Amino acid sequence: QSALTQPPSASGSPGQSVTISCTGTSSDVGGHNYVSWYQQYPGKAPKLMVYEVTKRPSGVPDRFSGSKSGNTASLTVSGLQAEDEADYYCSSYAGINNLLFGGGTKLTVL
């Protein structure tokens, strides 16, 4: 199975909003709401930012929000801050005993 499709890079200036997409198929992203987003700094383990498309774990700023339309999920970061510069990965349940990750998006704060 193929990885979910994410843009390799995204950027925005401090205070702006940026949206990262994650495109799959009706068998994964489009088929249910088990989509998550992870933030990863270089050399560090990923951190859960959004789960079940729109939910935020305790402690994650509400500047991070998730959504989904059809086979594409999105992560929006509002009010960009320098500390948001990191790699972001989406993941989706992809059927019985299977999970897919996106290829990752490097977010640059200009």
Place this chain on the structure above:
Amino acid sequence: QVQLQQWGAGLLKPSETLSLTCAVYGGSFSAYYWTWIRQPPGKGLEWIGEINHSGSTSHNPSLKSRVTISVDTSKNQLSLRLSSVTAADTGVYYCARGAVVTPYDYWGQGILVTVSS
């Protein structure tokens, strides 16, 4: 506070078997699924497989025949064995709490495994 601590050999030769262990401290070990995920250098994440406290497992179809995931509930530990490694298996290996239908909310520190002759 839940903490996951990993250890294992970091340098292997082709055809050898990768062996990693992840210990879970804090929280309920038996209430969750536990997962192995890897990341080749400079690349994205790949789901390897998961296990619960009773030993029920599932694996990435592309790795299934080489992967063994086991659990020791007396020590709150899970282990990963990957046989017949090649250079393509080089990467950082993570353990995490969660399953294919639940988010990965706690992660180990990651172990870099390099396969080289």
